């Protein structure tokens with residue numbers, strides 16, 4: 001696998017290099033089809049049209065999407081509570097689904113009937129994966145869709161997978177070495193942990209391991225970390241962007257100048273208040289419409305703020321690119337690859353009557369996210385050490401990730417402070 005050209009070519013050559021006018025027609029045609037389908041089969045989508053006073057015939061082009069409101073994740077959660085399991089958003093009956101996922105929210109997600117989504121596959125190809133590669137997938141394979149989604153997507157291009165999942169660093173290192181693994185899919189911070197552990201075990205990252213290409217997602221990839229990892233392993237690392245609900249929404253090519261929209265999805269950057277389309281360089285919410293009959297989300301708001309460019313890319317792909325994700329529309333924050341939101345912090349606090357005020361502070365040290373639950377206590381709290389331990393132990397059951405606990409004197413957390421204070425700097 002040494003002389004492979006990992007930088008040229010496309011997974012879907014015709015679509016990826018399509019003239020923009022043609023892609024517009026292609027999107028309009030697929031949009032019309034999914035709108036008609038979703039209106040007929042997904043009651044919540046029909047309701048969305050009714051609420052907007054629109055009919056499927058009113059939404060025939062990407063521009064027409066402005067007539068519809070944006071469905072946010074919180075809307076999905078609310079609708080599901082009223083109407084289990086999917087709040088009327090599924091486009092096929094449960095009996096025909098192969099899998100159902102459980103994501104933070106909490107939210108149940110229709111899986112698939114047959115796997116046919118190749119947007120992550122486009123991302124892998126653009127990153128430099130090629131048929132014949134052997135890759136580890138270090139994302140979670142249970143509850144949330146991501147591990148399975150990537151597994152199926154690698155299969156579409158003939159890349160073999162070792163489903164190593166999260167954690168077990170030493171097992172990961174040995175697997176990379178023993179099986180001469182060429183690909184890595186995971187968070188950059190975990191790859192960094194693997195690099196450190198491998199060196200502690202006396203391995204030479206370039207000679208004893210064989211990594212050539214890495215796919216990073218679920219957290220920001222600072223350039224400093226990318227170049228450090230690329231140098232240490234002698235590999236290429238490219239990042240990608242998407243959400244659990246809708247899959248891939250952007251991927252880097254060899255040029256590292258933003259993340260191309262995949263072809264089989266409509267990505268809009270919109271004013272989160274008015275829902276109107278914004279131009280290149282303007283910061284707005286990433287909103288998407290997928291052509292997925294199982295889970296036909298129309299104008300789904302990712303909650304992420306970003307801006308895009310439509311400048312031509314040297315790689316030859318003609319889709320616009322997300323230049324940068326700049327933050328979250330609401331206070332939802334991604335920590336260690338998982339979303340945390342103020343409601344979860346409240347849930348933690350609710351279980352400990354000793355807590356009078358609280359705040360989650362997110363910081364970053366040596367390319368690792370650190371979540372700290374900062375709390376003020378009521379007067380009569382006794383054993384604070386024991387309490388801190390109890391809270392730290394309880395947190396992952398609600399937040400899905402571990403964190404530290406720190407008590408501060410009463411009056412330390414200012415009135416009106418954000419429940420989640422993200423203090424990370426991405427340089």
Ligand SMILES: [Zn+2]
Nearest residue numbers: 253313315317
């Ligand atoms: Zn490109």
